[in-house]
Amino acid sequence: MVRLTWGNRKEFNIDGIKTNKINFERIKLIGDLNDFSSNFWLNQLFWGDNKLVMIFLLSEFTGKINLIYIDPPFATGSNYILKIRMGGNIIKEFGYKDNWGKNLDIYHQMMYERLILMKELLASNGLIIIHLDWHVSHYIRAILDEIFGKERFVNEIIWYYYNKYSAGKNNLPRAHDNILIYSKGRSYTFNELRLKRDKPIKQLMRESVNGVLKNVKDENGHVKYRIVHDKKADDVWRIPCIQPASSEWTGYPTQKHPMLLERLIQIGSNEGDLIADFFCGSGTTLHVAERLNRRWIGCDNSKYAISIAIQKFLKQRVTNSRDNDFYPIELLALQNEETKKIIKSGFFDKKIEILRGK
Ligand SMILES: C[S@@+](CC[C@H](N)C(=O)[O-])C[C@H]1O[C@@H](n2cnc3c(N)ncnc32)[C@H](O)[C@@H]1O
Structure with a gap:
């Protein structure tokens, strides 16, 4: 079997992980609890590193997640800076890292460990969908073959975004992303689209x-x-990139089009199923999951991403056919000096707006 290796590759053994040392705590409840009985499901939004979040989730959710979609950093070599309006001020803040150095060792180790954790959380008939592009999709596919087995490869969807400018001076303009789908087991949920x-x-x-x-x-x-x-539907999808004129636009860099998520969620899950996105950014997956009557778990380590995702729920009152409003959300974080300070400052109650341009 072909096996990808990288500098300082460290094997990751799930059995050696101690779950009891990591404790994410509820820092806020978002939404209206009045209409719900005490034992209904609360969607969970985690602010923190997804490795820690997944280790925390292992005790309750091993084998319980029906569909995982992730849109991780693509290893483009550039970091994302956000221009933010908050209160009366306009500030520039670090958005998220996508520069992993030339040899990508850290990137591969990061993805390898997280994909192992995701497999553990996935239901035996679940699917995992990994959204990448030309930069690393070939490497990650080799890692997925190793973790899930190459016989568990289901599809590579080519998302052709015809409306994004790409110069392509010494090559053809690049106009597609690669979306890899693997199953955990031999049989899995797969609805015709x-x-x-x-x-x-x-x-x-x-x-x-x-x-x-x-x-x-x-x-x-x-x-x-x-x-x-x-x-x-076949495996080549012609869907535009989301445009600023769209009512769904948040300004969050690399926000994906909801239509793309709609298709993926419909294929890989049924109403009531549990969907997770551990690199959720502005929360596209979570909003679409809500709209399609799925339960969800989301996670991002950027406080700005979390804030934008929450605001979108509140602003659009994302509707689902059950209640005409969104199900309440539990926001969780690790309590340490830094996070306590941010929570205490009321950061998640402040309105922020991501502006275009530099
Ligand atoms: C490509 S963006 C996701 C965009 C999202 N699909 C959307 O539609 O808005 C990747 C996200 O992963 C987050 N991220 C990167 N590393 C992470 C980690 N270790 N734990 C949690 N989130 C992470 C970044 O903050 C960023 O928001």
């Missing part, structure tokens, strides 16, 4: 006669047709 055709087509009507497909004919012996408006 049908997409509307640009134009309806006329299709021969076929029926199975003793196991053989035959054309359907009318009483005069003429073949019959039907008009078809949709088709089964």
